Amino acid sequence: MQTNTETKKHVPVSQPVLGELESEYVNKALRDNAISGFYGEYLSKFENGFAEYCGCKYGVTTTSGTTALHLAMLSLSIGAGDEVLVSSLTNMATFFAVLYTGAKPIPVDIEKDTLNIDPKLIEEKITEQTKAILVVHLFGHPVDMDPVTEIARRHNLFLVEDCAQAHGAEYKGKKVGSFGDIGCFSFYANKILTTGEGGMIITNNSAYAEKAAVLKSLAFGVKNKFMHQDIGYNYRMTNLQAALGCAQLERIENIIDNKRKVAQFYSEKFADNPYLQLPVEKDYAKNVYWMYHVVLKGILKGKREIVMNHLTECRIETREGFIPYNMQNVFIEKGFVQFDECPAANDVAYSGFYLPSGPNLSGEDLEYVAENFLDVINSLTNSYT
Numbered sequence: 508m509q510t511n512t513e514t515k516k517h518v519p520v521s522q523p524v525l526g527e528l529e530s531e532y533v534n535k536a537l538r539d540n541a542i543s544g545f546y547g548e549y550l551s552k553f554e555n556g557f558a559e560y561c562g563c564k565y566g567v568t569t570t571s572g573t574t575a576l577h578l579a580m581l582s583l584s585i586g587a588g589d590e591v592l593v594s595s596l597t598n599m600a601t602f603f604a605v606l607y608t609g610a611k612p613i614p615v616d617i618e619k620d621t622l623n624i625d626p627k628l629i630e631e632k633i634t635e636q637t638k639a640i641l642v643v644h645l646f647g648h649p650v651d652m653d654p655v656t657e658i659a660r661r662h663n664l665f666l667v668e669d670c671a672q673a674h675g676a677e678y679k680g681k682k683v684g685s686f687g688d689i690g691c692f693s694f695y696a697n698k699i700l701t702t703g704e705g706g707m708i709i710t711n712n713s714a715y716a717e718k719a720a721v722l723k724s725l726a727f728g729v730k731n732k733f734m735h736q737d738i739g740y741n742y743r744m745t746n747l748q749a750a751l752g753c754a755q756l757e758r759i760e761n762i763i764d765n766k767r768k769v770a771q772f773y774s775e776k777f778a779d780n781p782y783l784q785l786p787v788e789k790d791y792a793k794n795v796y797w798m799y800h801v802v803l804k805g806i807l808k809g810k811r812e813i814v815m816n817h818l819t820e821c822r823i824e825t826r827e828g829f830i831p832y833n834m835q836n837v838f839i840e841k842g843f844v845q846f847d848e849c850p851a852a853n854d855v856a857y858s859g860f861y862l863p864s865g866p867n868l869s870g871e872d873l874e875y876v877a878e879n880f881l882d883v884i885n886s887l888t889n890s891y892t
Contacts, residue, residue, distance in 0.1 A: 515821060516875060518875060518876055520861065523697070524755075524765075529751050533754075547746025549750040553707075557707060557752065561690065562682050565713060567709075568707050568744035570705060570742045572600060573603060574723070574740070575691040575692060578740075578742060581608065588610075589639075590610065590611045590613050590638060593605065593612045594650075595849040596852040599835065600671075601643055614832045617855070622648075623651070625851070633664075646798050647673050647766070651678075651789070656687075667687050671693035674795065691706065699759065699795060701755060706744075722742075724739065725740065776881070798861035799862045800828060801859065806887075824863060828861065831849055832844060833853070834856055
């Protein structure tokens with residue numbers, strides 16, 4: 508195995524797409540001295556614009572995707588004694604948000620192709636304490652929402668969508684975030700639409716939106732600001748961040764188109780390799796490919812570190828995939844979960860990672876990544892066959 512040293516360059520795993528429009532809006536907020544989370548034209552503009560983009564009536568900005576999820580739980584009055592069913596394979600922020608409320612998250616195993624929650628396994632996890640289903644549209648591919656929605660309705664459960672990685676993704680032509688009672692988004696720097704840090708909940712329920720808006724701003728009183736209505740939180744996005752979000756919203760379709768082109772390039776380059784599980788796009792889905800996540804199979808299983816180290820030597824950034832809830836030592840030690848509860852998720856845990864997936868990658872960047880990735884893959888498979 509040789510590293511291509513002649514054309515060695517740095518290829519980041521992801522970079523935001525920022526330009527003159529972002530600078531214009533942020534600078535206007537600065538000129539207006541509108542820098543907090545209380546004042547400025549961009550806050551409501553971003554909330555309304557993004558909610559409308561997703562097909563919902565109301566948007567409430569937050570400080571992060573994690574706090575958006577926490578507000579969603581609080582807005583639905585989920586708390587101690589309740590159980591929330593959650594896809595095991597996700598960023599642990601999804602589980603943390605449930606735990607913050609005192610409720611108990613229950614992991615549900617995944618589909619082997621989409622890596623999303625397996626609808627066929629949900630019903631067996633429902634108990635008298637179950638209050639909600641929290642689905643995650645992982646890596647930008649929508650969950651199969653019809654069966655999940657039917658189960659939630661039949662059992663009178665809340666349905667919350669974690670759309671942190673799926674801005675603009677569609678299920679049967681309808682954008683994710685608009686199917687459940689509440690949709691939650693992250694606008695972290697590597698997300699499809701970014702405000703640096705930040706998040707939002709969207710909903711068609713005015714009561715949930717109002718409660719979230721109150722709780723996110725310390726639950727200040729109406730007549731007397733400092734006579735608080737509830738135990739509140741400081742989860743306010745600033746107008747500066749919202750200005751960035753408004754500019755990003757104007758270019759989101761272009762960003763998604765470029766994400767899909769990156770995925771198409773990789774999928775064509777790596778097609779039919781028996782040792783690679785590539786991202787899929789089911790017939791019901793529009794995948795926005797937040798990250799191009801691959802899983803090593805067969806004789807390459809367990810060789811992730813070797814592959815990633817080789818790419819690092821080529822100055823190609825990669826990231827490990829998520830470790831499921833049921834494999835997290837902190838939760839096993841607390842007796843919250845058992846290691847082997849979700850075998851399909853476990854199977855992916857130490858074999859999955861993602862390649863550079865930024866929407867601004869050039870053709871030269873992509874060729875460089877593919878060449879060096881295939882080089883290490885072929886070298887390893889040849890040595891084991």
